Amino acid sequence: MARAEELRALIAYHNDRYHRLDDPEISDGEFDDLVRELRSIETDHPDLVVPGSPTSTVGAASSALFAPVAHRVPMMSLDNAFSREELQAWADRLAKQIAANTAFVCELKIDGLAISLTYRGGRFVQAATRGDGRTGEDVTPNVATIADIPERLRSTVDPPPELIEVRGEVYMPVSAFNDLNRRQAEAGERLFVNPRNSAAGSLRQKDSSVTASRSLSFWAYQVGELEVARSSTSAGGQDNRSNGLGPTHSSTLEWLGKAGFPVNPERELVHGLDEVLDFCRQAEDGRHDLNYEIDGVVVKVDDLALQRQLGSTSRAPRWAIAYKFPPEERTTELRDISVSIGRTGKATPFAMLSPVFVGGSTVSLATLHNEDQVRAKDVRPGDTVVVRKAGDVIPEVVGPVLAVGAGDRRRRRRAAWKFPTECPSCGAPLVRLPGESDTFCTNLDCPGQRVQRIAHFASRSAMDIEGLGEQRVQLFADLGLLNDVADLYTFTAGTLDGLEGFGPLSIANLLGAIDDSRSRPLHRVLIGLGIRHLGQVGSIALARSKGDIDAIISADEESLAVVDGVGPVIAASVVRWLASAVNRSVVERLRSAGVNLTEPSGAVSTTDAKRPQTLAGKSVVVTGTLEGWTREEAEEAILARGGKSPGSVSKKTFALVVGESPGAAKVTKAEQLGVPVLEGTAFGRLLESGELPGPD
Numbered sequence: 083m084a085r086a087e088e089l090r091a092l093i094a095y096h097n098d099r100y101h102r103l104d105d106p107e108i109s110d111g112e113f114d115d116l117v118r119e120l121r122s123i124e125t126d127h128p129d130l131v132v133p134g135s136p137t138s139t140v141g142a143a144s145s146a147l148f149a150p151v152a153h154r155v156p157m158m159s160l161d162n163a164f165s166r167e168e169l170q171a172w173a174d175r176l177a178k179q180i181a182a183n184t185a186f187v188c189e190l191k192i193d194g195l196a197i198s199l200t201y202r203g204g205r206f207v208q209a210a211t212r213g214d215g216r217t218g219e220d221v222t223p224n225v226a227t228i229a230d231i232p233e234r235l236r237s238t239v240d241p242p243p244e245l246i247e248v249r250g251e252v253y254m255p256v257s258a259f260n261d262l263n264r265r266q267a268e269a270g271e272r273l274f275v276n277p278r279n280s281a282a283g284s285l286r287q288k289d290s291s292v293t294a295s296r297s298l299s300f301w302a303y304q305v306g307e308l309e310v311a312r313s314s315t316s317a318g319g320q321d322n323r324s325n326g327l328g329p330t331h332s333s334t335l336e337w338l339g340k341a342g343f344p345v346n347p348e349r350e351l352v353h354g355l356d357e358v359l360d361f362c363r364q365a366e367d368g369r370h371d372l373n374y375e376i377d378g379v380v381v382k383v384d385d386l387a388l389q390r391q392l393g394s395t396s397r398a399p400r401w402a403i404a405y406k407f408p409p410e411e412r413t414t415e416l417r418d419i420s421v422s423i424g425r426t427g428k429a430t431p432f433a434m435l436s437p438v439f440v441g442g443s444t445v446s447l448a449t450l451h452n453e454d455q456v457r458a459k460d461v462r463p464g465d466t467v468v469v470r471k472a473g474d475v476i477p478e479v480v481g482p483v484l485a486v487g488a489g490d491r492r493r494r495r496r497a498a499w500k501f502p503t504e505c506p507s508c509g510a511p512l513v514r515l516p517g518e519s520d521t522f523c524t525n526l527d528c529p530g531q532r533v534q535r536i537a538h539f540a541s542r543s544a545m546d547i548e549g550l551g552e553q554r555v556q557l558f559a560d561l562g563l564l565n566d567v568a569d570l571y572t573f574t575a576g577t578l579d580g581l582e583g584f585g586p587l588s589i590a591n592l593l594g595a596i597d598d599s600r601s602r603p604l605h606r607v608l609i610g611l612g613i614r615h616l617g618q619v620g621s622i623a624l625a626r627s628k629g630d631i632d633a634i635i636s637a638d639e640e641s642l643a644v645v646d647g648v649g650p651v652i653a654a655s656v657v658r659w660l661a662s663a664v665n666r667s668v669v670e671r672l673r674s675a676g677v678n679l680t681e682p683s684g685a686v687s688t689t690d691a692k693r694p695q696t697l698a699g700k701s702v703v704v705t706g707t708l709e710g711w712t713r714e715e716a717e718e719a720i721l722a723r724g725g726k727s728p729g730s731v732s733k734k735t736f737a738l739v740v741g742e743s744p745g746a747a748k749v750t751k752a753e754q755l756g757v758p759v760l761e762g763t764a765f766g767r768l769l770e771s772g773e774l775p776g777p778d
């Protein structure tokens with residue numbers, strides 16, 4: 083009983099912060115956890131259910147800022163399913179009343195805020211928030227600024243209903259959110275935490291010109307009240323076969339589209355639960371390819387008569403359910419902020435977090451990018467912060483959750499964090515040049531930088547020395563065995579023997595991997611040397627056009643700058659790097675250690691002849707092993723023809739080439755997005771012609 087009471091109080095508090103104050107203190111995931119816990123207590127102990135429990139109510143009461151609007155048809159919430167099993171359980175409950183192949187509409191669950199729009203005689207007259215489901219807030223002037231929302235219904239639906247209440251979600255597109263935060267950062271203002279919060283904050287403004295400046299959008303997904311000539315009812319309350327909207331939810335959505343409302347195209351009419359599950363899976367896979375955030379899928383019974391028959395609880399309809407994706411945002415404690423030194427000396431602040439499971443993995447470190455970002459996010463050690471990990475993106479601290487005005491919840495924050503003035507690795511001064519956002523350690527001998535440089539040399543994109551990661555490099559550097567990349571090639575079994583963690587097998591493996599790296603093509607060595615501005619594309623271009631290291635050493639700046647893919651900035655940087663006696667001695671020691679410093683010409687690379695740019699501007703993704711090609715060779719062959727070869731499939735992908743043991747996720751995604759999938763054997767022809775094979 084005590085825990086149920088505590089949970090009710092907590093949920094009410096967080097509901098209010100989210101719905102009325104637009105300033106949540108916990109992530110949606112944590113909130114859902116609280117509700118789930120309360121619901122399970124109430125299920126086990128029905129005697130503990132009290133009227134008005136948050137498990138049976140909607141949203142939060144309105145704020146006094148706006149005039150109240152009564153919803154004559156209540157604006158309900160949705161029950162959630164957090165797993166396929168819970169979705170199945172919902173379907174099983176319905177199964178007693180519906181046929182096995184019942185039609186469902188699957189829609190995306192847009193992460194914005196619910197809005198009710200009233201049209202009289204086809205004209206927009208009022209907009210209201212959901213509030214507690216019975217009374218919302220009048221936000222008409224603000225909503226009137228949203229370009230997506232029609233002022234009048236289109237004449238395609240003439241005569242318009244006397245009154246129609248269209249419901250849907252106001253949201254902020256991700257691109258608009260990023261632009262807004264860029265402007266906030268430039269103005270030295272606090273950043274918004276996510277698109278949902280900034281949409282809610284932008285809509286609930288006293289001054290509608292603020293809303294107008296915020297690029298909000300809208301998707302319509304439901305009809306509330308509906309009055310056609312001489313009859314007043316709700317869409318869910320009477321047979322609306324005669325009102326032009328049709329007898330199903332899908333026909334209603336079609337009508338809304340015809341009337342001029344944006345209706346999300348990513349919806350599907352499906353039959354039976356298997357198809358529902360397929361839709362959910364696809365939606366989850368593709369969630370980051372959209373320019374708006376979604377947090378799940380809403381599944382609705384299509385037949386409106388059946389919806390009426392199934393009815394609602396006090397809080398949510400029985401004929402619909404929200405399948406929620408696993409959360410990508412969580413709150414956790416920011417233990418401290420530290421600075422790491424990269425191979426170029428760049429000092430990057432990062433957050434040390436109480437470990438938190440988010441976006442599919444446990445996160446305890448997250449980048450904070452640079453000094454300005456720490457300031458804009460205003461995160462301080464000791465704060466509770468929102469951590470976000472979306473898809474393959476590296477984890478990020480979004481911002482603090484501040485309990486402004488929350489009475490005894492307000493905690494004294496620690497002082498704002500200050501960027502250190504000295505390198506944490508070598509103690510040299512850290513310098514930030516005027517007009518630049520990054521801060522650097524200026525000491526070339528800095529051990530921190532050295533470790534990063536060597537780890538970069540050994541990394542997959544460079545010399546690909548398996549088993550030599552940052553930790554081992556650090557260990558060898560600490561032991562004085564490794565001062566620069568050339569030292570690697572002096573390693574023998576004797577060097578490693580007796581070191582903790584090195585048995586005979588791991589010694590043999592590491593020495594073998596180092597030895598293998600001797601035969602990498604020159605461009606990999608160039609990448610590995612970490613010459614400023616010289617990345618993969620420039621390294622390949624330089625290696626191909628000059629053929630070997632001596633030709634690069636003896637070339638002057640002009641002749642390097644004219645190489646396609648190089649240019650004056652890289653050329654100057656290469657010349658400067660090679661002018662250093664220390665660097666030149668590294669190159670000579672690599673040479674004497676037997677490291678290859680030439681670029682082989684052959685199937686993939688030629689030294690001079692320029693390849694026809696058959697794939698110019700096209701992006702080709704390779705998955706699995708292609709016969710006769712290593713992964714690197716295949717990627718280089720695409721680059722050499724003007725194409726790109728990113729690691730993941732998107733709508734923009736020209737083709738996915740599938741070899742032996744491909745990544746299943748890539749293939750599924752390509753199929754979903756309609757990206758052509760080619761067999762590995764077609765790769766050669768694709769390179770040659772830049773065209774997809776015909777339908778033979």
Ligand code: IVH
Nearest residue numbers: 158159160189190191192195196251303380
């Ligand atoms: S239908 C009675 N459809 O989710 C059913 N809601 O958790 C009313 N939402 O308040 C809602 N996308 O703000 C529906 N395609 C969609 C939706 C959607 C987002 C929101 C809406 C609702 C909340 C419930």
